[in-house]
Amino acid sequence: MQGDPRVIINYLHVNTARCLGTYRALMVYQDTELFQNNFWRICANSAHDSGVVQWCSLFGSNGEDNPTHWSRSGVSNISNRDEFISKVLSPIAIPFDQWQQQHSALLEYRNKNIAHIELDDWYRAIPSFDMAIKVLFQSYIVFMNSTDHNLRNEYDRTIERANSTISQFIRNN
Secondary structure, eight states: OOOOOOHHHHHHHHHHHHHHHHHHHHTTTTGHHHHSSSSHHHHHHHHHHHHHHHHHHHHHOTTTOOTSSSTSSSOOOOSHHHHIIIIIIGGGGGOHHHHHHHHHHHHIIIIIIIOOOOSSOOOOOOOOOOOHHHHHHHHHHTTTOOOHHHHHHHHHHHHHHHHHHHHHHHHOO
């Protein structure tokens, strides 16, 4: 990675939070008349899928082809799984086995529903990202040496902005 890797790692954290916040705000309207308009359904699905792809850039495969993975980016002072558990998962009370299940579900969804479509196995439920977003917030604090919750605040502001935009659309239509 050329330049300061903290810039791209910060971008991936912030944009993942924004995408998943937008998705969360839009899904409140999933069963309403708003979603009869394909535009909003496409916006929700695109925000979700973009968030999953970027989340996987940070936490997905740690092979040679993923220089932004937490273990390879050079940003984190975490060098192995035990340190990841101790500094990221333990402070937010996420057991490693639950993390592995969430991680596997998001990777499978990305691999089989976003990046590639498997013709004989294309339908699967969109995995919850509640745990993934908590890990995103905590890893931001650890990786970016942040003592505040700016990323959580950005996520919340994104939800507020999306709700404001949707409310304005509903009022005008």
